[in-house]
Every structure is written in C-alpha cells, then in structure tokens.
Amino acid sequence: MKESKFALIFGCLFISSVFMVWGIPAYAVNSLWPACDAINKTIQNANLGDRVAQKELADCYYTGTGVERNLETAAKWYLKSAEQGYAPSQYWSGNIYQSGRGVEKNYRQSFWWMKLAAEQDYIPAIVAVATMYALGEGVTKDYVQSAYWTRRAAELGSPGDQKLLGLLYETGRGVPEDPEQAKYWYSRAASQQNDLSEARSAQRYLDALNQKLIREHK
Template structure:
C-alpha cells in the first residue's frame, strides 16, 4: 500500500477548516437525500417502481405543472404507463389527453381514434387482470387499419372476438357497457332481442350514427361477430362501470369565496389544485388530513398547526368555513381526473367517427376555441 499522510490540526486551525467545510458545496449524496422532500419526487420514485396510481399522478402533475415544470410528453408517457397496467382513471385521462379537448395540448398528440380507444377502455373499468390483458390485446387491433382475415386454426368465436375488439368495442364497450349515451349496451341486452338477420343488416349497412362495415368483412363474418356478442354478453345489472362525476356545488357563491381564499392564502403550500409542493404539507387532492372532522380542521386553520400559521386573526369566520368546504371538493375533483377540465361532457368528444372528420357534416372547430 502507498504512504499515507496524517496531519494533526488543533485550535484555531480546526475551527477555520470547520468554517470552510460549512460553506463548501455539499456532496451529491446529500443533495439527492433532500430531493425527495417534494411531492413530485416522492411520487416519481413510486412511479418508476411501477405503481400505476403514482404513474397517473405524476402524469397529472406534469400536464398541469403542479410542483414541477409542465411537460406534455412526460405527462403522455406516464399516463400510458399507468393505463397499460389497467388503471382506468389513467385510461380515461389518456383518452381526454388525445381528444383535442384540453387547451394547450400540442396538435401532435391529438388522435381521435386513440382517444376513443382509451376512453372506451376506461368505461370498461380496467380494474382486473383479465381486463388489463384485454387492453393490451385490443390496442394494436383497434388502431390497425384493417382486421386480418381468420386463420385456419382460429375458432369462429375467437375471430368474432377479435373483430369486436377492433371495430365495435370503441362504442359498445369492451365489457359490453357502451362508452357513449345512446349507443346500445350489449351487457344490458340492448337490441339483442332482434333477430340475427336484422342485426347483421345493421352491421353491414350501418344504423344511425354507426357506420356500415360491408366493405370490411363478409356476411358470414358478420354472423360470427354477432354470435360472439350473443355468447359473451349477458344481462348483469350489478356490473355497471362507474362514471366520473365532478363535485356538485350547492352554494356557488360560498364555493367561489372558498376558492379565492384558498388560492390567496393556502395554495402556496398546499398547491393550486390541492397537490402540495413539499411532501410534508398535506395534499388535499390526495385526501390527506381530510379524514379529520370539520371541527378539527377549522381549529387547525384558525389556530395553526405545526409550521402552518393560524389564520383566525387574518380571515373572517365565513372565509374560514368557505375555504374548508372548498378543500373538501379537491379530492373528488382530482379523482374525476381530467373530466373536470373539459368544457363539455366527455361523451361529446368521443365518437367512433367524430364530428368534423371525414364522413360528417358537422363542424368541431369550436372544441379548441
């Protein structure tokens, strides 16, 4: 081993070196240790480990610049990671992201067909391993230009399933529950009381807003698809997928006062949409501390808690009550995902043949106004 020098330092010399070390930049290890103090860093670590809810959350933060610089590509990629694992909130968010309904999303991300796919998968409530596999199977099918012909080893049932997933599920639902109002839900047995001939005619020639598929596959193939539908979907009223519902506001004036008070006095720590910048500040969008009673929370706001100052001498009691009620709306709003950021109900944006595109006389230019 080489020589090793040992230098003894004492007295004022030791003090001087101590002061010098205090002002020098700290090692990178120390910087990395403090990086997880932010909510974004905390959830990014969870997302990178594969947690689908954390992946969706990181996508949301990147989309709106909550505690991190806005990044549309990053938001898109994390929504995809989460949706492909079967998290239906992320699938719905991804559908909205691709729809062109959100202001500020670059044109390059707008893809009506992919939007329809993810919105429909979300309506199927991707919460089971079976449905997650369904999502991965149907992605390339749904986005493909045409359905490959039936192979010799493929059963009629599997062929019918493949056609349904590729051409029909976008409107009628991957689990038989239609993604749009006014579209038959086969899981509820809508229209399946009609005879086979009438239904095949509807498939080939189109009906209402549904396009005809006569040029895509034959009459024989149509019967195979119909047979798959009749075998696959049965009446099961207890399996209706959940619909995203925004928070109902019963007192708009109080809500407006609470929102203004929150943005002015609270958002600096707790985030403008309830996602705190620092992980040690409660994120109300995630429901943190919202299990407390109104009395406990009113006390914390009025008198302060930990490092949070009390606002009892700065705010009127009506402002404090209004901000508490507003805080309780932040988690339901976040749980509804991007639905609350749409100008119109989501059904308007998701059609198999969107208005304004080829084959429709209606104009959709108003969507991006």
C-alpha cells in the first residue's frame, strides 16, 4: 500500500503539467506565439548563440507553432541551449531523452540533464530528479537522495513536494520517521493558496495523521 502511494504521488508530480500540447503545458503555448510569429528573427538570434532564442526556436519546432513540426530539429536546439547552461533547456533536454522524442531514448542522459537543471533550483527538474532517484530511472535507486531533492523542492515552495516530504517523514522513507516533521510539511502544503487541489489533498493527509496519532495515544 505504501509503495503504491509513493508511486502515485511521484508519478503525479512528474507529469504535473496535465494539459499538454505535445508535452508542453497548454497555458505555455500562447507564450510561444511572439517568438514563433517572428520566426525569422528567432532563427537569426538562435544562430547568433542566444540561448533563450534557441529554447524558443526549439519550442516552435517541438509544437509545430509557426514552423512545420520537427522533433529532431527541436532536440538540436534544446541541446544547443542546454549546453550554454540554460536550466529550462537542460530540463527539456532531459525530457526529450526520457520520452525519446527527437533523440534516441536514454534514461541516463535524461537524468544527467535533469540534474544539471535541478542544481540551478529549477523546480520541474528537481521534481524529476527526486522521482528518478525514487524509481531508479537513469540512476541507482536511492531513497535518501530522493528525499534530499524532494526537500529542496519543498523548501522552494512546491506544494506537491511539501506534501510528499510530509509523507516521507510519516513513513520514514529516506528520512528518519518523524510525525512532527510530517505534520509541519503537510501543514505547509495545506496552507498554499496557489494550488488549492494540492492544499486540500495535504489537509486530508494531515487530518489522517492526526487521527492516527490520537488512536495510538489512547
């Protein structure tokens, strides 16, 4: 039961951008239009080495916005931008290696790029790295490292990771079992106003833990 709960939460965090257009959150697609409408300028800037323009051009090719969709070309530009240390592009380089879109699927390469972005405190990449450590995808399974990265995302304000960190403390997975720390992180997640769904879920976890502690002390 615990294993399935962990797998479910990690899986939900890893694919938390539910409404996707070819893997890019739907809300983000509209932001592509300026770069993709001015595609010639974007191409020019990308060829001049502008890492942001390279990422924008990759997005245009990845989604087929303003240009014919071409995953191989998208991958080329994501990687060019990523090689310049741009965290969003490092994350997307990890993403394409994880999914095999435009490149041959390679979980080790996926993890390598994700970790570079995570080290720059890019939250989607931190979530991915924590998940990959938990599942042993592209790296040796390591619950302690998974907990470390989960805490890092939680401290940066990610409500899903705050809830997950609470669960790790409740069950002693990768961290010492500590009900008070579990309650603290559940409470942090439950107080989030920017993600009410996660807040309500965390409140349920907190209520369940409180009830469990009451029963144990009767």
